[in-house]
Amino acid sequence: MNFKRVPRILDPQELMDYAFSRASREARRCSAGRGLRGIKSREERRIVIAGSSVRRYLNRILARIPDLEKLSTFYRELIDVTADLEQFKHSLRSLRWLVGKLERMEREYVSRVRRAGSEEEVYRCRREFYGRVASLLRKIEPELEFLRDARERLKNLPTVEDTFTVVIAGAPNVGKSSLLRRLTGAEPRVESYPFTTRQLLLGYMEHRHMKIQVVDTPGLLDRSFEEMRPEERQSILALRHLAGIVLFVFDATESCGYPLEEQLRIYRAVRQNFGAQVVPVINKADLLQERHLRRLRSREPFHRALVCSAKTGEGMEELIRAISEAAQNK
Numbered sequence: 001m002n003f004k005r006v007p008r009i010l011d012p013q014e015l016m017d018y019a020f021s022r023a024s025r026e027a028r029r030c031s032a033g034r035g036l037r038g039i040k041s042r043e044e045r046r047i048v049i050a051g052s053s054v055r056r057y058l059n060r061i062l063a064r065i066p067d068l069e070k071l072s073t074f075y076r077e078l079i080d081v082t083a084d085l086e087q088f089k090h091s092l093r094s095l096r097w098l099v100g101k102l103e104r105m106e107r108e109y110v111s112r113v114r115r116a117g118s119e120e121e122v123y124r125c126r127r128e129f130y131g132r133v134a135s136l137l138r139k140i141e142p143e144l145e146f147l148r149d150a151r152e153r154l155k156n157l158p159t160v161e162d163t164f165t166v167v168i169a170g171a172p173n174v175g176k177s178s179l180l181r182r183l184t185g186a187e188p189r190v191e192s193y194p195f196t197t198r199q200l201l202l203g204y205m206e207h208r209h210m211k212i213q214v215v216d217t218p219g220l221l222d223r224s225f226e227e228m229r230p231e232e233r234q235s236i237l238a239l240r241h242l243a244g245i246v247l248f249v250f251d252a253t254e255s256c257g258y259p260l261e262e263q264l265r266i267y268r269a270v271r272q273n274f275g276a277q278v279v280p281v282i283n284k285a286d287l288l289q290e291r292h293l294r295r296l297r298s299r300e301p302f303h304r305a306l307v308c309s310a311k312t313g314e315g316m317e318e319l320i321r322a323i324s325e326a327a328q329n330k
Contacts, residue, residue, distance in 0.1 A: 003155040005064045007057075009148035012137035015054060020130060023050035036119060043126040044113045050133065051106035058095050061147070065092065077238035078157055082194045083150035091143035091150075098140055105132060158191035158200050164327040165213040165242050169221040169270050170249035171263050173256035175283040177201055178310035179249060180216045183320070188216060196232055207324050215242065221270055236273065243276040245326040247319070250280060250305070252296055253287045267301070279322055280305035286312050 010018065023046040030042050068076065068089060079085050109129040116122045137144075166183075168176045180188050184203030191200045201216035221236065228236065248267050254260060271278045280301045282288070286309040296302040306322060308315030 002159065003065070003151055003157065006151050006155070007060055007064065009061065009144055009151055010057070011144060011148075012134070012141050015057065015137055016134055018057075019050045019053035019133070022053050023047075036122070039119050039122050040113055040116065043122050044110050046126055047106060047109050047113065047129050050130065051102050054133065054137070055099050055102050058099050062092065062095055062099075068092075072162055073241040074160070074238055075157070077241065078194060079154065081238065082153045082157065083146075087146060088150060091146050094140045094143040095147075098136055101136060102133065105129065153194070156192045156194070158193055158202070160191075160200075160202065160215070160242060161204075161211075161213055163211050163213050164244045164330055165215055166323055167239065167243040167246045167274075167276070168214065168216045168249060169246055169266075169278075171251070171256055171258040171266055172218065174249045174251040174258075174263070175256075175310045176216045176218060176249050179247070179281075179283060179308075180214050182310045182313060182316060183214050183323075188214075205320075205323075207320060207327070210324075210327055212323060212327055215239075221266065240274045240276065243274055244330055245323060246270060246274050246276050246278040247281050247323075248278055249283050250302075251284055252282050252292065252302075253284050255284070255287070277326060281319065282307045283310055285309040285314050 026049045027042045027046045030045050066075075068079070068085070071079070076085060079088060106129075109125055112125045113122055116125060168180055170176050177188065180201055180203050184205045186203055188201035188203040191202055193200050198218060201218065203214045203216075205212045205214060217239065248270055250260070250263050250267070251258070252260060267278075267280065282293075282296065282302065282305045285293075285307045288307075293307065296305075306315060306319050308319050
């Protein structure tokens with residue numbers, strides 16, 4: 001999905017200036033002779049060029065906007081929180097209505113010009129056509145304005161693939177980005193996320209001929225849902241449709257700056273708001289003493305947590321096995 005392909009949305013006056021000036025230039029080039037027949041030919045050409053210019057421009061917008069009905073739930077929810085999905089659909093219907101209306105008007109006025117009995121009637125038909133085009137464009141000005149604003153917002157949506165996805169969550173500095181790099185063996189791609197100054201980090205791994213998308217969510221899932229603005233909260237809920245499995249990363253050493261109890265609070269919020277399997281992962285195993293790990297194992301959810309070190313690679317095989325099993329069960 002790429003809204004950057006959508007052309008700049010002109011306002012009614014800009015679109016009229018473009019269409020009418022193009023029609024005038026083309027009409028001047030028309031060598032249709034003199035007299036009433038020549039005037040009819042030139043004015044008919046102005047009507048056709050003006051109408052088709054507006055229609056082609058609107059059709060180009062419609063063609064380059066992704067089919068909203070075919071988008072994943074993830075993208076539909078992101079569009080809804082970013083630009084209002086129902087208003088978006090209404091604006092697109094208005095553009096389609098106008099394209100059809102202009103096509104019918106164009107045929108009507110071409111026919112009237114051909115039947116006209118005088119120069120004055122020919123010119124009046126063309127002026128009337130221009131006036132109606134201008135009136136119709138002003139009628140949909142709110143829709144054009146909405147689409148212009150929506151395009152600016154939507155062109156920065158993250159680009160994700162429709163494939164099994166691992167979402168890495170946890171408090172800041174617990175090693176989420178390091179874990180993503182360890183799993184994918186590459187530097188992640190950075191994508192913006194709506195209504196936040198934060199970003200998603202995306203990477204990909206291959207396992208048993210299966211492509212798996214790995215998403216790190218720095219700053220998005222590191223505080224309770226109650227603390228988030230409504231827009232942020234809905235963005236996070238959109239993310240749940242993307243997740244095939246959630247790896248919630250704990251730093252039991254607390255070197256991340258977040259006490260373990262705070263990390264557990266975030267973990268419970270993620271479990272409550274994500275329908276996907278949430279797997280607790282104890283990172284930084286290279287810094288943990290064995291007796292500390294044994295004490296952790298006596299508590300929920302650590303008795304079933306996977307233990308690894310993104311720094312050294314310890315425990316990665318077991319982590320990859322859990323991801324693979326989740327992907328195969330989807």
